[in-house]
Amino acid sequence: MQLAKRPSIREVAALAGVSPAVVSAVLNGTNSTVRFSPDAANRVRQVAENLGYIPNKLTRSIIRKSPLAIGVLTPWPDHEKYGKIIKILAQEFRNRGYHMIVEVCDFDPDNFLRHFRDIVSMQVGGMIILPFATSQFDKEAVFKLATRCRRMSPATVVVDWYWQEMILDSVNVDMKQLISLPLRHLLDNGHRDIVCIGCGSPRRASYITEVLAEYGLESRGEYCTSGLAQIYKQDYEEGRMLAEAALKLSPRPTALMCIQDRMAIGAYKVCELAGLKVGRDIAITGGDNMIMSQHMTVSLTTVDIHTEKFAQALVDILMAKMSRENPDIPHVLEIVPHLVVRESSDFKL
Amino acid sequence: MQLAKRPSIREVAALAGVSPAVVSAVLNGTNSTVRFSPDAANRVRQVAENLGYIPNKLTRSIIRKSPLAIGVLTPWPDHEKYGKIIKILAQEFRNRGYHMIVEVCDFDPDNFLRHFRDIVSMQVGGMIILPFATSQFDKEAVFKLATRCRRMSPATVVVDWYWQEMILDSVNVDMKQLISLPLRHLLDNGHRDIVCIGCGSPRRASYITEVLAEYGLESRGEYCTSGLAQIYKQDYEEGRMLAEAALKLSPRPTALMCIQDRMAIGAYKVCELAGLKVGRDIAITGGDNMIMSQHMTVSLTTVDIHTEKFAQALVDILMAKMSRENPDIPHVLEIVPHLVVRESSDFKL
DNA sequence: TGTTTAAGTGCGACCATGACA
DNA sequence: CTGTCATGGTCGCACTTAAAC
Numbered sequence: 001m002q003l004a005k006r007p008s009i010r011e012v013a014a015l016a017g018v019s020p021a022v023v024s025a026v027l028n029g030t031n032s033t034v035r036f037s038p039d040a041a042n043r044v045r046q047v048a049e050n051l052g053y054i055p056n057k058l059t060r061s062i063i064r065k066s067p068l069a070i071g072v073l074t075p076w077p078d079h080e081k082y083g084k085i086i087k088i089l090a091q092e093f094r095n096r097g098y099h100m101i102v103e104v105c106d107f108d109p110d111n112f113l114r115h116f117r118d119i120v121s122m123q124v125g126g127m128i129i130l131p132f133a134t135s136q137f138d139k140e141a142v143f144k145l146a147t148r149c150r151r152m153s154p155a156t157v158v159v160d161w162y163w164q165e166m167i168l169d170s171v172n173v174d175m176k177q178l179i180s181l182p183l184r185h186l187l188d189n190g191h192r193d194i195v196c197i198g199c200g201s202p203r204r205a206s207y208i209t210e211v212l213a214e215y216g217l218e219s220r221g222e223y224c225t226s227g228l229a230q231i232y233k234q235d236y237e238e239g240r241m242l243a244e245a246a247l248k249l250s251p252r253p254t255a256l257m258c259i260q261d262r263m264a265i266g267a268y269k270v271c272e273l274a275g276l277k278v279g280r281d282i283a284i285t286g287g288d289n290m291i292m293s294q295h296m297t298v299s300l301t302t303v304d305i306h307t308e309k310f311a312q313a314l315v316d317i318l319m320a321k322m323s324r325e326n327p328d329i330p331h332v333l334e335i336v337p338h339l340v341v342r343e344s345s346d347f348k349l
Numbered sequence: 350m351q352l353a354k355r356p357s358i359r360e361v362a363a364l365a366g367v368s369p370a371v372v373s374a375v376l377n378g379t380n381s382t383v384r385f386s387p388d389a390a391n392r393v394r395q396v397a398e399n400l401g402y403i404p405n406k407l408t409r410s411i412i413r414k415s416p417l418a419i420g421v422l423t424p425w426p427d428h429e430k431y432g433k434i435i436k437i438l439a440q441e442f443r444n445r446g447y448h449m450i451v452e453v454c455d456f457d458p459d460n461f462l463r464h465f466r467d468i469v470s471m472q473v474g475g476m477i478i479l480p481f482a483t484s485q486f487d488k489e490a491v492f493k494l495a496t497r498c499r500r501m502s503p504a505t506v507v508v509d510w511y512w513q514e515m516i517l518d519s520v521n522v523d524m525k526q527l528i529s530l531p532l533r534h535l536l537d538n539g540h541r542d543i544v545c546i547g548c549g550s551p552r553r554a555s556y557i558t559e560v561l562a563e564y565g566l567e568s569r570g571e572y573c574t575s576g577l578a579q580i581y582k583q584d585y586e587e588g589r590m591l592a593e594a595a596l597k598l599s600p601r602p603t604a605l606m607c608i609q610d611r612m613a614i615g616a617y618k619v620c621e622l623a624g625l626k627v628g629r630d631i632a633i634t635g636g637d638n639m640i641m642s643q644h645m646t647v648s649l650t651t652v653d654i655h656t657e658k659f660a661q662a663l664v665d666i667l668m669a670k671m672s673r674e675n676p677d678i679p680h681v682l683e684i685v686p687h688l689v690v691r692e693s694s695d696f697k698l
Numbered sequence: 699t700g701t702t703t704a705a706g707t708g709c710g711a712c713c714a715t716g717a718c719a
Numbered sequence: 720c721t722g723t724c725a726t727g728g729t730c731g732c733a734c735t736t737a738a739a740c
Contacts, residue, residue: 001671003414003472004503009709019727024710033712035725052501057470058407058417059709062732065352068407068471069450077439078432087427090453099471101418102451104439121406122417122448123352152401154353236644265644272646292641295585295614297621322350358734368702373735381736384700408734412707 007051015051016043023048027055067125067154069099070318073115074130075106080290081307082130085159088311089128096319098125107133109145116149126155126318132168139163155321157314157331162203167330169321171313173305174334179207181303181339182257182285187215190349191255191283195246196224197239197267198259223249239266247274254282254349261286261293261302264344268296283345299342310335356400364400365392372397376404416474416503418448419667422464423479424455429639430656431479434508437660438477445668447474456482458494465498475504475667481517488512504670506663506680511552516679518670520662522654523683528556530652530688531606531634536564539698540604540632544595545573546588546616547608572598588615596623603631603698610635610642610651613693617645632694648691659684 013020018040025034026044036044047053061068070093076082086102093100101122105115119127133142143166149156150168161170179199186194196208209219225242239258243266246253256271258264264286268278276282279298286293289304317331362369367389374383375393385393396402410417419442425431435451442449450471454464468476482491492515498505499517510519528548535543545557558568574591588607592615595602605620607613613635617627625631628647635642635651642649666680 001416001474003416003474004673018725020709021711021728022726028710034710035723037725040725054466054470054501056411056472056708058411058472059707059732061407062405062411062708062734063710065732067350067352076436077426078429078436080427080429080432083427083429083432086451087425087453090426090451094452099450099452099467101448102435102439103443103448104436117403118448121403123405123407125350125352152403236640240644262641262644265641269644269646291585292611292614295589295611295618297618297646324353369734370703370736371701377735382738383702383736386700389700405733408707408732411709411733412735414707 007053012047012053016047067123069101069124071101071119071124071127073103073105077104081288084307085311092315109141120152126322128314129158131160132158155318157318169317169331171310171333174336176207177337178303179204180211183211185339186255186283193251193253194255194257195253196257197242198263199224235260235262236266239263240270243267243270256284259287261288261290264300279343285345289340298344301342301345302340303337304340305337306335356402361396361402365396416472418450418473420450420468420473420476422452422454426453430637433656434660441664458490469501475671477663478507480509481507504667506667518666518680520659520682523685525556526686527652528553529560532560534688535604535632542600542602543604543606544602545606546591547612548573584609584611585615588612589619592616592619605633608636610637610639613649628692634694638689647693650691650694651689652686653689654686655684
């Protein structure tokens with residue numbers, strides 16, 4: 001399709017009786033050597049307004065070699081956490097004079113690369129990836145991908161990057177705290193039979209083992225169940241299924257520690273249906289501190305990950321990279337989460 | 350900031366031993382009159398790959414006068430409904446070869462106009478606004494704004510536009526159904542004392558009066574309470590406050606019809622704390638069919654607004670406008686919602 | 699047929715020119 | 720005659736495309 005006809009700088013110049021150079025100087029008042037009379041300036045502004053002339057930023061970018069936009073690549077723009085980040089990014093980028101190009105990707109390496117190239121072809125100043133890979137990913141493939149991206153890319157910052165053997169500029173939540181904060185809380189409240197839902201990955205399991213050891217306890221495999229849906233809508237379902245399985249264990253757990261609020265909400269239902277009152281008969285904790293969690297009839301204990309700080313860190317690191325001072329030093333920032341104790345777990349056993 | 354140095358078409362041409370015209374023809378294989386040998390093509394592709402050359406889409410757009418992107422302007426990218434729409438838009442636009450520029454706006458006319466101009470300056474082919482104005486808006490100001498936007502804008506499609514005296518291309522949910530579907534459902538189940546939460550606007554109130562009249566009932570002002578937060582996080586709070594007030598009415602309502610799921614969830618808490626079991630002692634309905642609603646311990650009756658169909662309609666109308674066949678005919682599409690009956694209201698009085 | 703050349707594409711930055719005090 | 724200010728012309732940006740070779 002073709003663009004609708006828009007007035008050009010020449011038309012404005014002709015109608016205002018000046019040269020295009022003056023129009024340009026008047027309308028973007030930069031450090032041009034072109035001087036103009038106040039009268040000429042007024043005429044230009046008047047004509048531009050009447051004609052609805054809006055300068056073409058694309059050509060400006062070509063000439064000045066200045067980036068117009070920053071790319072954001074994510075599989076989950078509709079996820080509350082990423083939606084919040086995107087909102088903050090949009091505002092921060094705008095304040096700095098950049099547009100934000102949002103692309104929705106999946107985790108197929110070829111598709112990913114295609115998205116990446118497309119964004120680069122828009123001459124973006126940088127890119128933010130929320131997130132690059134999940135724990136289910138093939139390490140080898142991601143490594144290749146990351147390498148190719150770094151080669152052709154501008155500044156790129158990644159979210160939730162936990163592969164320390166391959167350092168990328170990234171902002172991550174301190175995963176250990178994410179797990180140990182609610183776990184300690186439950187242990188301190190006297191719970192000993194705790195099922196950890198959504199913590200099946202080796203890394204997460206090891207953190208759990210570590211904390212349990214501090215309390216003189218051993219970890220039991222069946223009390224640590226996996227399940228991190230790639231489609232976040234499924235998290236509720238998974239939480240429900242895993243909670244159902246958990247309640248069948250013997251001894252029956254007195255607490256369910258869920259890695260996410262959505263899983264925890266799914267677990268609520270299972271417990272209530274089993275006649276267990278959440279926050280009295282059984283403790284449940286979540287993670288991510290979604291807005292709804294504080295509004296549940298029994299409000300949910302969760303781990304807040306400081307989304308605003310998180311997004312701000314993304315912006316800061318990206319801007320540092322874009323300014324290309326110390327371009328080779330990777331910036332890795334860990335956000336330390338904090339526990340929000342609410343009704344669902346606020347009782348001693 | 351300046352863009353990082355990227356290889357230019359000339360460098361590729363030089364290294365491949367051909368002219369830039371051939372590089373261009375090889376890499377975007379369009380209907381150029383430039384022919385080239387398979388051998389030359391291979392060399393070009395090889396060199397481009399090695400150098401990491403990616404064509405600059407901005408110049409291509411300037412030359413071809415083809416739009417590169419479509420703008421999306423919204424105050425609430427983090428809202429589940431709009432997040433879902435944004436996700437679908439991103440995919441649809443990509444399939445059609447466009448990028449998506451997302452800007453976060455507020456409802457101040459000046460700021461809005463600034464955003465609008467900025468997006469237009471990116472030579473977008475069209476724009477989607479989610480949504481343009483809320484019911485609290487000054488009609489006069491919005492009218493002026495819409496007029497100015499239409500003048501300088503390319504194709505623009507708006508969401509949730511209910512001012513029929515000023516027609517814009519738009520996709521809207523059939524507001525009357527949104528209200529009458531759950532209301533009829535409650536009336537059919539024998540409820541007579543129904544408080545409508547979040548339905549204080551004249552338009553909404555009139556629909557309620559209409560439906561009640563069909564059942565031989567009169568509407569009572571205090572059973573129809575206002576409150577549509579501009580910040581959607583506050584919806585839970587408002588739902589709670591309005592539900593609290595509702596329960597104090599005499600006769601006490603047997604049903605609460607909330608315009609939104611978030612308000613309904615807020616109302617859940619109030620009812621349970623008052624010793625009323627939702628779905629048995631009191632009926633509650635919501636609107637928007639958010640994902641969490643089906644996962645509540647007592648699942649929530651709600652009105653589904655077919656978000657996918659909604660987003661698809663936005664794309665279809667925008668594309669029709671962009672192709673500029675019948676540019677002057679406004680396209681208005683109403684999405685008819687449907688009721689999803691769940692546990693929270695599935696009982697006869 | 700294969701390849702090069704030249705003419706655009708909208709705009710910005712610089713420079714030479716000119717008017718005027 | 721010099722200095723200041725206003726203005727138009729020209730070139731360049733990175734690429735596409737029609738036409739020439």
